[in-house]
Amino acid sequence: MSNFFLVCGMSGGGKTTLGKQLVKWNPNLLYFDVDEYYAKINGDECDRSNFFEVWITLYQDLHKAEMENRDVLLTTNALTVSQRTQFLEWFPSFRHHMIWVKSPFPQCAIGNRNRKRQVPEHIMRQQWELQETPTSHEDAWDTIAEVIPNWKTGEYYVFNVLGHITDEVWLYTRSKESIFDRPQP
Numbered sequence: 001m002s003n004f005f006l007v008c009g010m011s012g013g014g015k016t017t018l019g020k021q022l023v024k025w026n027p028n029l030l031y032f033d034v035d036e037y038y039a040k041i042n043g044d045e046c047d048r049s050n051f052f053e054v055w056i057t058l059y060q061d062l063h064k065a066e067m068e069n070r071d072v073l074l075t076t077n078a079l080t081v082s083q084r085t086q087f088l089e090w091f092p093s094f095r096h097h098m099i100w101v102k103s104p105f106p107q108c109a110i111g112n113r114n115r116k117r118q119v120p121e122h123i124m125r126q127q128w129e130l131q132e133t134p135t136s137h138e139d140a141w142d143t144i145a146e147v148i149p150n151w152k153t154g155e156y157y158v159f160n161v162l163g164h165i166t167d168e169v170w171l172y173t174r175s176k177e178s179i180f181d182r183p184q185p
Contacts (some may be wrong), residue, residue: 003071005029006087006096009101010127011119014149018101018156029060030065032058034076035117046117059090066091079131081138088140095100097143100134107151135156146180 007019016033037054039045040104058074065072072094078084088096103111105128112119119127134144148157 001093001095002069003097004066004087004091005071005073005097005099006084006174007073007099007101008077008084010079010103010105010108010131011077011124012108012110012115013101013103014073015077015101015152016112018099018147026071027073030070030072032062032074033183034058034074053118062091066093067161077127079127081132081134084134084138085140095142096140098134098138098141098145100144100146102133102148103144105181107149117142 005021005022007015009015016035019031019033021169023029034054035045037058038047038050041050041054041057042048062072062074074087078087084098105124108128109121109124112124113158134141134146138144145158149155
């Protein structure tokens with residue numbers, strides 16, 4: 001059975017940076033980013049039109065990877081339980097691993113200002129109010145990890161929400177000693 005890693009959290013919070021680092025460390029992972037699909041379909045990741053076509057195309061590509069038994073990593077906001085649950089329903093053949101990138105709002109705002117596609121501040125505030133931090137009640141996921149970026153050092157602090165660490169979760173560390181079980185910054 002292959003693995004589906006959902007890297008989710010606030011805009012500007014470091015999802016794409018983390019996702020690309022994980023793929024760099026683990027080149028067998030297929031990388032999917034919603035922004036790249038907007039760029040592919042609309043010619044510009046900042047153009048948020050053609051929502052349905054973007055998500056259908058992404059769904060088809062993820063489904064193909066699932067049928068080929070490939071490990072995949074997707075970066076997208078997925079701020080609510082219902083948004084995250086959709087992926088469990090759409091892709092039942094995977095083992096499911098959620099990586100919640102938890103960044104404070106001021107850091108998300110800075111990250112947002114320092115990237116090409118800037119989300120308007122009022123949308124950022126709506127996202128902040130809308131987000132539902134994952135809890136152990138989302139137990140249909142095989143693993144849920146909360147990742148807190150250290151913006152000064154570039155390291156990540158990882159905490160397991162479900163209370164157990166599976167072998168697949170080690171996938172996102174250079175070694176088993178690297179970033180797990182560190183005290184919260």
